Amino acid sequence: MTETTIALVGNPNVGKSTVFNRLTGLRQKAGNYPGVTVEKKTGNFSHGHARYRVIDLPGAYGIHPSSLDEEVVYEVLADPANPNHPELVVVVGEPFNLKRAILLYQQIREMGLAAIFVVNMMDEAERAGLSIDAHKLEKVLGTKVILTDARSGKGIEALKTSLQHRPGDHEPVFSIPDEYSDAAQQVKELLGLKNDYMAWLHLSQRRNNHLAEKEAAAIAAIQRKNKINPHRLQIQETLARHTKLNGQLTHIIKDPAKKREHVTERLDKLLIHPVWGYVVFFVLLLLIFQAIYTWSGPFMDAIDNAFAWLSASASEQLPAGPLNGLLTDGIIAGIGGIVIFIPQIAILFIFISLMEESGYMSRVVYLMDRWLRPFGLSGKSAVPLMSGAACAIPAVMSARTIENDKERLITILVTPFMTCSARLPIYIIIIGLVIPQEQVIGLDLQGLVLFGMYILGIAAALGSAWVLKQLMKTNYKSFLILEMPTYKYPVxxxxxxxxxxxxxxxxxxxxxxxxxxxxxxxxxxxxxxxxxxxxxxxxxxxxxxxxxxxxxxxxxxxxxxxxxxxxxxxxxxxxxxxxxxxxxxxxxxxxxxxxxxxxxxxxxxxxxxxxxxxxxxxxxxxxxxxxxxxxxxxxxxxxxxxxxxxxxxxxxxxxxxxxxxxxxxxxxxxxxxxxxxxxxxxxxxxxxxxxxxx
Amino acid sequence: MTPPLSICFLRKGESAVITGYRSHEVPIKVYEMGLLPGVVLTMKQRLPFNGPICIYIKDNPNAIALRTAEADLILIESLP
Known part of the structure; x- marks a missing residue:
């Protein structure tokens, strides 16, 4: 039985991963896209007689990429030769930002892909008194529309059934402006494309990375000859689509627009307050590190004892000598030295994913941006730097949401200075050997030195970021445009x-x-x-x-x-x-x-x-x-x-x-x-x- | 002639309608986020020392944060 490849695409903060987790359950794995380490999540499931492979693509606001994350979305969807190119795209949107999601949906349909449309987070819409006429929306979009609430699982069965749906031909909403039709025609012939919009897309990209060098150069030549500024083409398209959509959606969304004082607004009065916002954030950081050390204690002791026992019994069973030493002191102790960090790493990641899931992380980005900017970093660098306290590997990967190349590069280069958990066993054993066990103004000296090592890591990261900022040049302007979604209970x-x-x-x-x-x-x-x-x-x-x-x-x-x-x-x-x-x-x-x-x-x-x-x-x-x-x-x-x-x-x-x-x-x-x-x-x-x- | 007002000039709690942009080099994200001509927005908060600002688009519960550099590219007409 053959598998159907489907791709989940959607704007950030619409609960796309929750939909993905609902569809696949535990039958999923994380991997990387070839060439880049943007995290790729795939999963399998069957429904009825059909088997599906689902790919959870990174969040994107539109098809035109402005970060590495969004580049992956563009390349997977634009290139039929890509191993992840889907047969069906599921576009996920949320009720309050439906227009954005429809814009992305139209772009995907006009690329020649089949797609269905999901409006997630319907529970929030209902609470706010907002209603969506799914039938009218289906007429406008020309495809199946499913209303879901992935957090409770409502609508997921309907979604699974709808995966068999293949919409009819899509009438292009956006027509290529006359002044560019010649250039688009040239691109179409050059690449042998069947579709006008695909030609337009190639024309409106600054780089066409998925193409062979020769073809990409030919497109660049067409752009130059026709004096095309890719950025303006993207803006023109986005504006044209929005204008058209405004008229179409009026009868579909019923928003009483009654004054609603959202919980989020009340929370934000404290959490992003110019003074209290920072106080809360630093107290939270202290709490996290406190938790990492105190909560992990019993687990670490248990693991330590288990490995000591294992090592001792292995040592007894085997004849004495170097081979014994290899097994007991080398391999068993070495593996034990890693396993013992599971509690700390897990606790840190629990906090980090709680912050991400609840929507608080974007507030951290907002609060920290001003203070990281002088070092050539962006507010978004706060996430990699914080994760770097657990392990530099996922931290470096999380830098991929930073749009500006220079800021992203600096973030990647300095993140390994942060005190990762692998440094801890060395710090602890060396500090234990050379720092006397004394009290200094009521504080444990060894603990103070360990804390000092963390501060040293932060100072080294920021200091070298500042040096790099002075040395590096950039062609792209740095910007921060960030959505701060409503707070949600983490799933x-x-x-x-x-x-x-x-x-x-x-x-x-x-x-x-x-x-x-x-x-x-x-x-x-x-x-x-x-x-x-x-x-x-x-x-x-x-x-x-x-x-x-x-x-x-x-x-x-x-x-x-x-x-x-x-x-x-x-x-x-x-x-x-x-x-x-x-x-x-x-x-x-x-x-x-x-x-x-x-x-x-x-x-x-x-x-x-x-x-x-x-x-x-x-x-x-x-x-x-x-x-x-x-x-x-x-x-x-x-x-x-x-x-x-x-x-x-x-x-x-x-x-x-x-x-x-x-x-x-x-x-x-x-x-x-x-x-x-x-x-x-x-x-x-x-x-x-x-x-x-x- | 007074320079055209941008989002930057709004005080906390003030509302305005977007009229256009100061240059063609506005990041595509601005458009994709829905900061488009005719859209009504409210200044929610500004962070001190020229930090980023936080705005709400009318009837949208999600907030948007912008640096003042980007906010200054978006032109507005004040609403009472």
């Missing part, structure tokens, strides 16, 4: 699905890297070539005559590690990291951290257990006992600890983030500049700190 189902997606993405991504790194480290640390490695025992005996068997075994192990492939690598970079206060073993931790920061602790565990036969100590005890062979002082002292904290605060040490930045910016140049800038800055900061403090 639990939407929040749950979102949190699940984001958390699992993080865990699976990081888990794979940890597993791979642990194995690579173990292999490199267990094998080696050269006299010093193969003949380790004889050399140790010769150097320490009269050594006891027990001490000998330990010495041999550490001699072997030092001359293994891993040790050779570590000693090779030692001259570069010695001024920062690190020994070669820490150097190995640093190298492996470039795959992902969170592997530092598990790497150190593997390295230290490879170098000894003692499996009793915990990672922390082992780190505390470690002596730097060059300085003769503890490897983790105050100076080297602070230096390490600074290095991890600033360095770009996450392969997944590098990969996502490469995809999102579509530029190796910027990816490399970001990597070099962050890591170079980290090196300098760590160097300065160690040299001043040692």
């Amino acid at each position: 639990v189902r939407n929040v749950a699905l979102n949190v699940w997606d984001k958390t699992m993405g993080f865990v699976l991504g990081a888990g794979k890297i940890i597993l791979a790194i642990s194995i690579i480290l173990w292999v490199l640390g267990t094998f080696g070539i050269g006299e010093q490695f193969t003949n380790a025992e004889a050399i140790v005996r010769a150097q320490n005559p009269g050594i006891t068997e027990e001490v000998l075994e330990n010495e041999v192990q550490s001699q072997k590690l030092e001359y293994s492939f891993l040790g050779t690598l570590g000693r090779f970079i030692e001259p570069a990291i010695e001024p920062l206060g690190y020994d070669w073993k820490m150097g190995i931790g640093l190298i492996s951290s470039f795959a992902a920061r969170e592997v530092f602790v598990s790497t150190m565990a593997t390295v230290y257990s490879l170098g000894s036969t003692d499996d009793e100590l915990t990672i922390r005890e082992r780190m505390a006992a470690e002596i730097n062979p060059t300085t003769g002082r503890p490897a983790y002292n105050f100076a080297s600890g602070i230096s390490l904290l600074l290095f991890y605060a600033f360095a770009m040490q996450c392969m997944s983030t590098i990969a996502i930045v490469r995809k999102e910016t579509n530029s190796w140049k910027w990816t490399f500049i970001q990597l070099a800038f962050m890591t170079g800055f980290a090196y300098l900061a760590a160097l300065l700190a160690y040299q001043l403090l040692k």
Whole structure:
């Protein structure tokens, strides 16, 4: 049985995702569109005898794209060769902004696509006393119209049944102005299009990315020859459509327009108040971070205990030695080190999706715009920066709603400075080792230092944004036009699905890297070539005559590690990291951290257990006992600890983030500049700190 | 001649009708959001230090936020 591909298209804030979740339930998956990381959600379901594949396209106000999100909508719909090109489009609108949705619907129909029309959020309309005559609307649109309330599920069955409907031919509402008909005809012939409107669309785009280079260049030439300003064509079309619609809709929407003091207006009196709005926002931020730390506590303890038990029993079952160390300290501890962050990440994403679902997030954008603008950012950058406190990967992806290229690029480049949860295990363990457990003016000093690290991350992000703003030029004007929808109770189902997606993405991504790194480290640390490695025992005996068997075994192990492939690598970079206060073993931790920061602790565990036969100590005890062979002082002292904290605060040490930045910016140049800038800055900061403090 | 009034000149609580635009370079989003000639709107709030403004289109419960730079492109005629 064949599947029918349908696409959900609609303006933002019309409850499109709720419709999608209603249609597909849990049978959905998130992925990316080829070439860009704009999140793609697809799902499957059957109704009657038919099977459907649904694609939830990003929200768009019209077919003419002004952000990366909207570009995806245009490309999927305009290009029949696109793998996601649908057989039927479901256009979703809401009662109070019906005109916008109809405009989008007409554009889609005139592109030659079949479409049906959904008016969602009918419950809100009813409460406001607004009514819509679906039959008259069907006549105007020439297709099936379904009234739904996706939050309660009303109308969803009717929608499913209507997916079999294929409307008849659509009479174009917009006719191409005479002065452009020649140019449109040329585009039509050039691309072999059947449809006038498609020719017009190609003509009114600044870039035609989905076309081959030669064709795109030919269209650009036609635009130049006819002195066409794509932007004006778009405006002309939008105005013409609106004018026509005004007359048609008067009998369809019955709005008593009685004075309604909406709950939203009353809430906004406080929430976007020039003073109280900010107070509420910062109290909320404090509350979120407080919740992340206190609520996650019991879960994290439980996970910690479970993995400690797992590690201990695995250690008992297996014979002692390096393989045991790989499994227990490397892999199990490493995976545990990731799983333990699930509670924190999940809690943060719960708050973020509650803020998005309720409509509060757009108020944050509104409030923050003025304060982020001096740094070359937009109010919309607030969302990626906040998400960056959980994980830079989804945060970088969420920058896609920023229309201005420069603001978007700066946001992507500075977001990895925000203190992500992968930095936490390193911060916590290092702070625990080098910062004394004291009270300063009634506050816990270790906690204060941790808080300071968060502030440092924000300062680094804003500071480098400001520097980038001075250096970069832009052709596009920056603007902010933002809809602030009415407040709504969040749909639990939407929040749950979102949190699940984001958390699992993080865990699976990081888990794979940890597993791979642990194995690579173990292999490199267990094998080696050269006299010093193969003949380790004889050399140790010769150097320490009269050594006891027990001490000998330990010495041999550490001699072997030092001359293994891993040790050779570590000693090779030692001259570069010695001024920062690190020994070669820490150097190995640093190298492996470039795959992902969170592997530092598990790497150190593997390295230290490879170098000894003692499996009793915990990672922390082992780190505390470690002596730097060059300085003769503890490897983790105050100076080297602070230096390490600074290095991890600033360095770009996450392969997944590098990969996502490469995809999102579509530029190796910027990816490399970001990597070099962050890591170079980290090196300098760590160097300065160690040299001043040692 | 006095310069034409734009949304920027509205005080909190004042209403106006859109008459046109100051330039051709108005972002397409302005049109798509429905800020079109003939539309009646009310200034809801302004943020301090030249921050963005918040307006309501008549009979639409959703608010629209604009920076003053964009708001100044949209010309209006005051309503009593």
